[in-house]
Structures are given as structure tokens and as C-alpha cells.
Amino acid sequence: MNSGTTAFVYVTVRVAATLALGAALGWFAGSVWAGISGAFALYLAWNLWQLRELWFWLQHRSVADPPDALGLWGDVVAQVVRLHRRKRFHKERLTRLFRELRRSTAAMPDGVVMLDPQGEIVWFNRKAGELLELSRRADVGLRIDNLVRHPDFVEYLHGGQYSLPVIVHIDTHAERHVAFQLISYGEDQRLLMLRDVTREVRLEQMRKDFVANASHELRSPLTVVAGYLETFGADPGLGELAAPIAEMRRQTDRMTRIIEDLLELSRFEVNDAPIKGAPIDVAGMAALLRKDVLARPTHPHQVELAIESSAGLLGDEAMVQSAFANLVDNAAKYTPPEGSMLIRWWTDAEGGHFSVRDTGPGIPSEHIPRLTERFYRVDPARSRDTGGSGLGLAIVKHALHRHGARLEIDSGEGRGSTFTCHFPHERVLERRVAATA
Amino acid sequence: METADLSHHISRRFNEDLERVRNKVLTMGGMVEQQLANAVTALIEGDSNLGAQVARDDFKVNGMEVSIDEECQKILATRAPAAGDLRVIVSIIKTITDLERIGDEGEKIGYIASRLATMERPADKYREIKHLGRIVAEMVHAALDAFARMDAEAALRVARQDRVVDEEYESIQRQCITFMMEDPRSIRRALDVMWIVRALERIGDHAKNICEYVYYMVYGKDVRHTKLEDVERDLRDRARGA
Numbered sequence: 001m002n003s004g005t006t007a008f009v010y011v012t013v014r015v016a017a018t019l020a021l022g023a024a025l026g027w028f029a030g031s032v033w034a035g036i037s038g039a040f041a042l043y044l045a046w047n048l049w050q051l052r053e054l055w056f057w058l059q060h061r062s063v064a065d066p067p068d069a070l071g072l073w074g075d076v077v078a079q080v081v082r083l084h085r086r087k088r089f090h091k092e093r094l095t096r097l098f099r100e101l102r103r104s105t106a107a108m109p110d111g112v113v114m115l116d117p118q119g120e121i122v123w124f125n126r127k128a129g130e131l132l133e134l135s136r137r138a139d140v141g142l143r144i145d146n147l148v149r150h151p152d153f154v155e156y157l158h159g160g161q162y163s164l165p166v167i168v169h170i171d172t173h174a175e176r177h178v179a180f181q182l183i184s185y186g187e188d189q190r191l192l193m194l195r196d197v198t199r200e201v202r203l204e205q206m207r208k209d210f211v212a213n214a215s216h217e218l219r220s221p222l223t224v225v226a227g228y229l230e231t232f233g234a235d236p237g238l239g240e241l242a243a244p245i246a247e248m249r250r251q252t253d254r255m256t257r258i259i260e261d262l263l264e265l266s267r268f269e270v271n272d273a274p275i276k277g278a279p280i281d282v283a284g285m286a287a288l289l290r291k292d293v294l295a296r297p298t299h300p301h302q303v304e305l306a307i308e309s310s311a312g313l314l315g316d317e318a319m320v321q322s323a324f325a326n327l328v329d330n331a332a333k334y335t336p337p338e339g340s341m342l343i344r345w346w347t348d349a350e351g352g353h354f355s356v357r358d359t360g361p362g363i364p365s366e367h368i369p370r371l372t373e374r375f376y377r378v379d380p381a382r383s384r385d386t387g388g389s390g391l392g393l394a395i396v397k398h399a400l401h402r403h404g405a406r407l408e409i410d411s412g413e414g415r416g417s418t419f420t421c422h423f424p425h426e427r428v429l430e431r432r433v434a435a436t437a
Numbered sequence: 438m439e440t441a442d443l444s445h446h447i448s449r450r451f452n453e454d455l456e457r458v459r460n461k462v463l464t465m466g467g468m469v470e471q472q473l474a475n476a477v478t479a480l481i482e483g484d485s486n487l488g489a490q491v492a493r494d495d496f497k498v499n500g501m502e503v504s505i506d507e508e509c510q511k512i513l514a515t516r517a518p519a520a521g522d523l524r525v526i527v528s529i530i531k532t533i534t535d536l537e538r539i540g541d542e543g544e545k546i547g548y549i550a551s552r553l554a555t556m557e558r559p560a561d562k563y564r565e566i567k568h569l570g571r572i573v574a575e576m577v578h579a580a581l582d583a584f585a586r587m588d589a590e591a592a593l594r595v596a597r598q599d600r601v602v603d604e605e606y607e608s609i610q611r612q613c614i615t616f617m618m619e620d621p622r623s624i625r626r627a628l629d630v631m632w633i634v635r636a637l638e639r640i641g642d643h644a645k646n647i648c649e650y651v652y653y654m655v656y657g658k659d660v661r662h663t664k665l666e667d668v669e670r671d672l673r674d675r676a677r678g679a
Contacts, residue, residue, distance in 0.1 A: 138586050146460060146585040149467025171474060172578045 007075045014071065018043045047073075111194030119143045119157060119190075131178055131194050144192065153180055167197060177201040212266040215259045222259065226252040254389070261391035265374075268319060268398040275402055277315040279429050282345050282354065283307045285321060289328045290343060299332055300358070302340035309347040312429040315403045323399035326392040327356045327419045333388070334360035334417075352428040355420035363411040371409060372397040396421075403427060451516050455525060458508050462529055462536070465501040466581040469540050472498065473577060473640065476546035477570035480633065481563055485554035491547025498540035502533045521657075528654040532584065535643040535650075539577065542636040542643075549629050556626055565612065566633060569605045572598065573637045576644040583648060589655040592648035593672060597665060602641035609634045 018039045026035015053067040054077060061084070066077050105112055111128030113121060120143050124134060132148055139147065145154050148168075156166040165181035177198045183191040229249045232238070238245065286305060293303050313320060331341050339359035346353055363371065367378045375390040393407075396419075400407055404424050411417035472491055479488035509530050512518065518526055576598050583592040613627040613634075652660050652668065656675065660668045 138588065142585060143460060145467075146463045147582065149463055149470060149581065151464075151468050151471050154464055154467055172575050 007072045010071050015043075111192075113144060113192040113194070115144055115190040115192055117188035117190075119145060128192075128194055131176070131196060133172075148180075156180065157182070165193075165195075167201065208266055208269050211262060215262040215266065219256075219259050219263075222252060222255055226256065258389040258391065261389040261395060264322060265391055265395050265398060268395065268402060275316045275319075277403075278317065280313040280315055280317050280320055282313050282352070283310065285324060286343050286345055286354075289324060292325075293328060293332045293341065296332060298337055300335040300339045300341045301337055303332075304340065304342045306342060306344040306346075309345060309352070311347045311352060313352060313403075313423060314427050314429055315423075316399075319399040319402060323396045323421065324354060324356075326396050327421075330388075330392060331356045331358035331360065331417070331419070334358060336360070339416075347428055347430075349425075350422070351425040352423040353420055354423070355418055357416065357418040359416040362413045362415050362417055363409070364413050365411075368409050368411060372407065451512075451518070451522075454508075454512055454516070455518075455522060458505060458512065458529055459525070461501065461505050461508070462532060463581060463585055465498065465505065465533065465536055466577075466584070468498055468501065469536050469543065470574065470577055470581070472540055472543040472547075473570075473574055476543045476550060477567070477574070479547055480550035480553060481567050481570075483554040483558055485551040488547040488549075488551030488554060492544050492551065495540050495544035498537060502537040505533050506530065524654050524657055528650040531650050532647050535646045539640050539643045542640050545636050546633050549633055553626065553629055559616075559623075559626070563630075565605070565609050566630065566637070569602065569609065569634065569637050572602055572605065573641050573644070576602070576641055577647075580644040580647040580651070583651045584654075587651070587655050589652045590672065592651040592655075593665070593668060596645045596648040596668075599641050599645040602638055606634055606638040 019036060022036040022039025023032050024035070025039070026032040029035060050067075050069050050073040053069065054073065057064050057067050057077070058080070066081055068074075069077050106126045108125060108127060111125060111131045113124040113128045113132075113134075116122050121134070121140050123140070124132075124136075128134065129136065134147065145157050148154075150168045150170065152166055153168050156162075162182040162184065165179040167177055167179045170176045170178055175198070176196060177200075179195045179197045181193045181195075183193065185191060226249070229245060229252060232241075232245050233249055286307060290303050290305050293299050328341075328343060335341055335358040341359075342355075342357040344353075344355045344357070363378055367376075370376050371378075372393045374394045377390060397407055400421055404427065406422050408420040408422060409417065410420070472494060475487055476491045478484065479491060509526050512526055516522075576595055579591065579595045579598075582588070583595060610631065613631055617624045617627045646661075649660050652658065656671075658671065660671075
């Protein structure tokens with residue numbers, strides 16, 4: 001600003017000097033006007049020369065040195081150089097930042113694909129290119145679902161439910177399991193994260209296979225032991241051995257039950273695919289479950305049945321039966337003989353609901369989130385007495401999960417418990433289905 | 438000004454229609470690929486449920502074919518496409534027919550696999566069929582990739598694979614004949630296996646057909662019933678000309 005003002009002062013001085021010089025020369029030569037015109041013509045020519053120099057330099061800025069200009073022209077050159085330098089500095093900084101960002105995303109162990117609102121590929125990193133066999137040259141601008149065509153992925157992409165990743169089995173060239181997760185950002189922009197979960201899927205499969213095989217293998221020796229114990233127990237002349245043998249029989253019974261439950265759980269776990277299944281008569285099933293409770297040697301004084309809907313369910317009958325039976329069984333076990341139980345089935349706009357309420361001791365709230373874990377015990381000493389396997393609620397959770405349903409537990413110490421299964425709307429069959437059981 | 442805007446609008450709508458149909462073809466392709474993979478898995482792992490499911494799900498592929506066909510007809514009737522657009526539509530109509538056939542062959546494999554699952558499995562656990570199934574699945578996958586990328590060179594590479602499939606087919610056939618001569622009790626199973634191998638070989642042919650449509654779509658040259666060498670020469674000439 002200051003230098004600009006000084007430059008303009010110089011220009012004014014120079015113009016005045018030209019005027020004075022021209023006038024003086026003209027006066028000596030005899031014509032003042034001719035002198036002034038001549039001086040200004042020269043001044044103009046000098047300015048045009050400077051302008052040409054500047055223009056030439058701006059054209060070939062990268063190779064030519066800035067012109068040595070005087071006065072205002074010099075200031076203009078200096079200003080241009082300064083602007084240019086500042087721009088280059090910013091550009092370099094941005095380029096460096098961009099390059100580093102790109103390098104860091106390329107080095108990421110997970111794949112990243114940037115998608116535009118139409119699902120077309122905008123950019124992807126090296127890992128994503130490897131996992132999906134994309135080529136940088138040909139595939140930018142193509143729609144991702146045209147190249148990753150697995151029906152599960154296509155459904156996920158268009159489904160709009162991005163909270164959970166979807167795991168897709170890709171078996172061209174190399175066999176892989178890839179977890180896809182979409183993240184929305186900006187306006188309609190989407191980021192697709194990919195992770196190779198082949199190892200995790202294999203380990204999970206191995207674990208499931210192991211549990212199933214181990215339970216299966218344990219069953220045969222246990223049957224032999226239980227058989228002998230039964231024979232011994234029937235012998236009246238046992239004397240002091242009678243009590244230990246009775247205890248051994250109780251424990252083998254419990255082991256058998258645990259193994260049965262483990263096998264059942266691993267059967268439900270075989271895959272995660274939701275099941276279509278067949279119509280189930282919930283009212284009939286609930287009535288049978290109530291009868292089972294009443295047939296127990298000790299049972300709650302009052303077992304009520306509240307069937308508020310004639311609707312049925314769509315699902316796997318064995319699984320649903322197992323889930324409901326476990327809930328009812330638990331309630332019957334924990335409710336004292338003078339207590340009461342309520343089995344309820346109703347439907348509303350959200351879907352179908354099956355609940356079991358008891359007046360048992362209730363569950364302290366800190367245990368509720370972990371109740372469905374395998375072998376989780378609220379009170380270890382007590383629950384072993386009742387002879388549970390510790391797997392009942394895990395089975396319930398799995399069976400419900402396969403039906404897209406969820407389990408709600410409402411309980412508090414001293415006020416009983418209510419276990420409710422919420423089935424989604426699509427699982428509910430409005431008309432009453434014929435009893436199948 | 439207004440007419441220009443309108444025509445722009447129409448062509449944009451047309452492009453969207455075309456793009457949507459193309460996407461549907463690839464979605465259908467994805468379903469067919471999955472059906473094929475499941476059918477082969479059902480056989481290899483002796484999973485009768487999976488085999489039955491493949492046979493049951495074929496109706497979805499058929500439904501896709503009918504709906505894409507209808508959309509193509511609508512585009513032909515209302516937009517009267519020309520040149521490249523017309524070629525795209527014609528190729529799509531042909532491609533979905535082949536995809537549907539692949540679906541049918543998959544259904545057949547699934548059906549037979551669910552039956553074979555109940556029988557005794559051979560010592561090699563259908564290793565040869567697994568190998569052939571993998572080659573064929575990769576062919577279908579690569580053919581659809583070429584379709585998505587409009588990549589005629591890749592399509593040609595896939596078409597060349599068909600020879601490998603034919604050779605594998607011959608070799609399994611010979612093997613089956615040997616089994617049948619050695620042990621007449623295995624004839625029933627060997628015949629079923631032959632059906633499956635035959636279906637896989639046919640799928641390879643259909644994948645090759647799709648590749649030929651891709652070539653037609655990109656270059657406008659019909660390469661059906663043409664020797665591959667001639668097509669390759671044609672492609673080289675184009676590359677030199679370009």
C-alpha cells in the first residue's frame with residue numbers, strides 16, 4: 001500500500017519532469033508544443049517497451065527471469081512475483097497434503113471405495129482394487145453393483161440399512177469372505193469400506209464345528225456311563241453307595257442336558273440366514289406349553305394363558321417351540337409354588353409378541369445385559385441346583401435372531417420377570433393357522 | 438431454445454432408461470452366478486437342501502428375464518434407438534436369454550445334486566467337476582465383467598476359455614465311461630454326473646455367447662460362428678487403425 005503510493009508519486013514526478021523537459025527543449029528549439037509532444041511520445045514508447053517486457057516475461061515465466069524494470073513497472077513485476085510465489089507455496093502444500101492422504105489411504109489395511117449418489121465409483125484405494133479386482137483405468141465411473149454382483153451385496157446397497165456390514169462370499173479366483181460397510185457422508189456421497197474377513201469366518205466356522213463335533217463325541221461315552229449308573233441304581237442291596245450313585249445319576253442327567261442344548265444351539269447356528277419356514281399355530285403351542293408346566297411335580301399355583309390374537313407365525317416350528325419352551329421352563333423353575341405365571345400372545349401394528357411373566361425372585365438389573373451369554377449365571381450356586389444347562393437363553397436368542405425377532409427382558413429384584421419375544425410384522429400370519437402339533 | 442431443452446430432456450431420460458436396463462441385466466447376472474455357485478457347492482458338499490433351494494429359486498431368474506424383456510420392448514417401441522443404442526438393446530435381449538439358460542442349467546445341476554446327495558459319494562469327491570465348475574463360474578463372471586466394462590478384448594479372452602471347458606468335458610466323459618465299464622452298479626450315478634458335466638459345458642457355451650454379444654455391442658460386428666483367430670485379427674486391425 002505504502003510502496004504503491006510512493007510509486008504513484010514517482011510516476012507523477014516523472015510525468016511532470018517529462019512535461020518540463022519537453023517544454024524546456026521545445027522552448028530552446030522554438031516550438032514548446034512540439035517539444036512536449038516529442039517528450040511524451042518517447043515516454044509512451046518507453047512505457048510500451050516495459051509493457052512488452054512484462055508481457056513476454058509473463059508468457060515465459062517458467063524460463064525467463066523477471067525484467068529489470070524501473071518505477072511502477074518494477075513494482076508491478078515485484079507484486080506478480082510475490083503473488084506467484086505465494087500461490088506456488090499453497091499449491092505445494094496442498095499437493096503434499098493430498099499426496100500424503102492418498103498414500104496413507106492406499107496403505108490402509110482395509111479397502112475404501114468412494115461412491116457418488118448413483119453408486120458410481122469415484123475413487124478407490126489399492127486394497128479395494130485387490131479385493132474386488134478393479135482396474136483404476138477402466139472402472140472409475142462404473143457402478144459398483146455392476147462389478148460386485150453378489151445378490152446379498154446388491155440388496156445391501158439398495159436396502160438403505162447401513163448400520164451393520166454385510167459379509168459376502170466371493171469365490172472367483174481366490175476364495176474370500178469380504179465384509180462391506182457403507183458410510184454416508186456429505187450430500188448423498190457414500191464411502192464403501194471393505195475388509196477381508198476370510199480368517200474370521202473360517203475361525204468362526206471351526207469353532208462351531210468344534211462345538212458340534214465335541215458335543216457329539218461326548219454323548220456316546222456319557223450314554224454308557226449313564227446306562228451303568230441306572231443299572232446300579234436299580235439294585236436294592238447298595239447300602240451306603242446308594243446316595244453317591246443317586247448323585248452321580250443326577251449329574252450325568254445334567255451333563256446330558258448340557259450336551260443336548262449345545263447340540264441344539266450349534267444346529268441353530270449352522271448359518272445366519274433368516275429362515276422362511278412354515279406357518280406355526282402359536283395359540284396351540286402356548287396351550288401345550290401350559291400343560292407341560294402343570295404336569296411338573298411342583299408348579300406355580302396359577303398358570304394363566306392370555307391368547308389375545310388368533311394370528312400365527314411364519315418360521316421354523318422346532319426353533320420357535322424350543323425358544324418358547326425355554327422361556328416357559330425358566331419361569332416355571334424360578335416361580336415358587338404359591339406364585340403365578342402368565343403366558344401371553346398378542347399382535348399390533350409392530351408385529352407379534354409372545355411374553356412370559358412370572359412372580360419369581362427377579363433378576364438384578366446389572367445381570368440383564370449378559371443373561372443371553374452362554375453359561376452365564378446370575379447366582380451360580382442356586383442355578384446349578386435347578387439343573388439348568390446355562391444355555392437356555394442363548395438358544396432363545398439364537399432362535400429369535402434367525403427369525404428377525406428380538407428378546408426383551410424386563411425384570412427387577414423382588415418384582416418378578418417378564419421375557420417378551422418381539423416378532424417383526426412380516427412374520428405374523430393374520431388368519432388362524434390349523435394346529436399342527 | 439425450448440425445443441433444444443426438450444430434446445436434451447428426452448435423451449437424458451432415454452439414457453436413464455438404458456442405464457437402468459443394463460443394471461438390471463447385471464443384477465440378473467449376479468443372481469445367476471450365485472445360483473451356479475450354490476448348485477456346484479450342493480454337489481461337492483452333498484448338501485441336498487442347498488440343491489433343492491437352487492432348483493426352487495430359478496423362478497426369480499426367469500422373472501427377471503421377462504421383466505427386462507418387457508422394458509427392452511418398451512424402449513424399442515417408444516424411443517426407436519439407433520446405432521450404438523440399438524446395439525445395446527439387441528445385445529441385452531440376447532444376453533438375458535443366455536443368462537436364463539444358464540439359470541436353467543443351474544437348476545438342473547441343483548436338482549441332480551440334491552438327488553446325488555442321498556447316494557454314496559465317489560472317492561475323489563467330484564474333484565474333476567469342482568475344477569470344471571470353477572472354470573465355468575469364472576467364465577460367467579468374466580463375461581459379465583466384460584459386459585459391465587464394455588471391454589471387447591476381455592470378452593475375447595473369455596471366449597477363448599471355452600476350449601478348455603470342452604477339453605475338460607471330454608476328459609470327464611472318458612472317465613465316466615471307464616467307471617461304467619468297470620462297475621455296472623455305478624452306471625446310474627455316472628449318468629447323473631454326465632448330466633451335470635454336460636450342463637456345465639453348456640453354461641460355458643452360453644458365457645461364450647454373451648462375450649460375442651459384448652463384441653457386437655462395442656464394435657458392431659457380429660462374430661457368431663466366426664473362428665476366434667479371425668476375430669482376433671479383426672481386433673488387431675482395429676487397434677492398428679485407431
